[in-house]
Structures are given as structure tokens and as C-alpha cells.
Amino acid sequence: MANSRYEYVKSFERENYLLPDTYVVIRVDGKGFHKFSQHYQFTKPNDIAALQVMNRAAHKIMTKYSDVMMAYGDSDEYSFLLRRQCELYERREMKLCTLFASLMSSYYSFYWNQAFPDKQLEEDHLPVFDGRAVVYPNFNVVRDYFSWRQVDCHINNLYNTTFWNLVIKQELTPQQAEHKLMGTVSSDKNEILFQMGINYNNEPEMFKKGTIYVRELKDYNTKDESNLSSRQKSREDKKRKKADIVEHHVDIINDDAWWDSRPWLKD
Ligand SMILES: Nc1nc2c(ncn2[C@@H]2O[C@H](COP(=O)(O)OP(=O)(O)O)[C@@H](O)[C@H]2O)c(=O)[nH]1
Numbered sequence: 001m002a003n004s005r006y007e008y009v010k011s012f013e014r015e016n017y018l019l020p021d022t023y024v025v026i027r028v029d030g031k032g033f034h035k036f037s038q039h040y041q042f043t044k045p046n047d048i049a050a051l052q053v054m055n056r057a058a059h060k061i062m063t064k065y066s067d068v069m070m071a072y073g074d075s076d077e078y079s080f081l082l083r084r085q086c087e088l089y090e091r092r093e094m095k096l097c098t099l100f101a102s103l104m105s106s107y108y109s110f111y112w113n114q115a116f117p118d119k120q121l122e123e124d125h126l127p128v129f130d131g132r133a134v135v136y137p138n139f140n141v142v143r144d145y146f147s148w149r150q151v152d153c154h155i156n157n158l159y160n161t162t163f164w165n166l167v168i169k170q171e172l173t174p175q176q177a178e179h180k181l182m183g184t185v186s187s188d189k190n191e192i193l194f195q196m197g198i199n200y201n202n203e204p205e206m207f208k209k210g211t212i213y214v215r216e217l218k219d220y221n222t223k224d225e226s227n228l229s230s231r232q233k234s235r236e237d238k239k240r241k242k243a244d245i246v247e248h249h250v251d252i253i254n255d256d257a258w259w260d261s262r263p264w265l266k267d
């Protein structure tokens, strides 16, 4: 109903347009997954099938949105890197955050049903995700952002692996295990694991490194898209849509070659 006397209420709406020409990272995080994972009896410390549900949801989001150049996830969170010149929804922050959080919630539920046909989702224990967007001014900070998330994954996983092995294998109470780990550094935890016959290095890469999805462009020439015609822009978008989205479980913190061989992430 156009021009009704009520239409003035629209003028109360406010919108934040994410700064142009900056890298956007949207991070989604499961709400109350500590409880969620207990309720559905996730394997401790890592539930492969549940992590794969996260991964499939993130991969699906990347296939739908060609502006997402890479994604990194572990535990109940995923970070999506939108290319610098992304114009999705005019870079409206609320639109993007709510969209990505809903996509994650819906796809997670969908793939959950496939992965766990005999663990029906219950109305009081549904998977829901929040979302936030941050803009970064240059690619060094973007790299540091992903390093930050991967370090977090490593620290949490080393702690959780040690903690749950103390509880499950050594039959310590959670309080005793927590006490034993208090004030320990990484090498102490490695040693405690070693004494239980576990070499942390041999733990699955997905647990230690998290999951990285990259849109792998072929025959890429560095381009500044701001100078392209709309036809050329849509041709570039077609290439992004056609590109393979490849899963990795590698160290992206120190590997300059890994980043340098994917210059399109920067452009
Ligand atoms: N057992 C188990 N728990 C997990 C797994 N992935 C995530 N979680 C739980 O989810 C929590 C996620 O952390 P965080 O987002 O900080 O907590 P939240 O506020 O409860 O969602 C972890 O602390 C774990 O309790 C898993 O693979 N196995």
C-alpha cells in the first residue's frame, strides 16, 4: 500500500552500509552449543558427524553466494570472507548478518536430519546461530583474522583432547582433570597425552586445524574490478560461480605460499 498515512514509520529505520572497498568477514556462532552438544550427546571432544554438518552447511552457503571467497570453521562457528568489492545487498550489515545466521541455522537443521536420522531435532533444542560482520582494511589483517581463529581452534582442541582423555581414559573427575590442567602450557599437555599413549600430532587434521573452504579459481589474472564494465563483471562472477570449492585442513597461519598461490582472495 503506497503512500498510506502510516508510511512515515519507515523513516525510523536505520541501515549501516559496511565500508566500501574493505574485506568483510561474517562470523556465525551456534547459540548455546555447549548445551546443544550435551543434549544430542556429541562425541567428546570432537564429533566428526556433527562437524561435518557444520561443514556441509558452510559449503552450501559458498555455492549459493559467489562473493564468499573462503570460509573457516571449527567447533560451532564459521567465518565467511566476502571479497573486497562485494556488493551483495548493497553491503547492508543487518541484511548480511541476519541472512548468514539464518542460512546457517536452516542448512544446519537440514543436514542434521540427513546425518542423524534417528536423532530428531526437538523444538526446545533447535540449532540457531548468531551472526556478526567486521570489515578489515587490508589483507594482512584478514590473514591475521584467520590466524586468530585457527590458533583458537588449536588451543581449544589441545585442551579438550587432553581434558577428555584424562576423564575417559584415566577416569579422573572433570574437576580433577581441570585441576591437573591448570597453569599448563602446550608442551605439558602434549606430555600428559603422550603418557596416555597419545601422540597429539597423530590426531585428525580437521580437529587440529579446523576446516578451510576456498573458491579455487583457475587461470586467474589479477584484476581491479572497479574498472570493468557490467558485462565483464558478470563474466567474472560466472567464473567464481563455476570455480571448485575445495576443502582443506592445513596450517594457514604461517604458510605464505598457501596464501600467495591464491591471489584472488586478496583482489
Ligand atoms: N562434545 C562436543 N562438544 C562440542 C563440539 N563442537 C562444539 N561443542 C560444544 O560447543 C561449545 C561451543 O563453544 P561456545 O560457542 O563458546 O559456547 P556456547 O555459547 O555454548 O555456544 C564448546 O564449548 C563445546 O561445549 C564437538 O564436536 N563435540
Ligand SMILES: [Mg+2]
Pocket: 029, 030, 031, 032, 033, 034, 076
Ligand atoms: Mg557457540
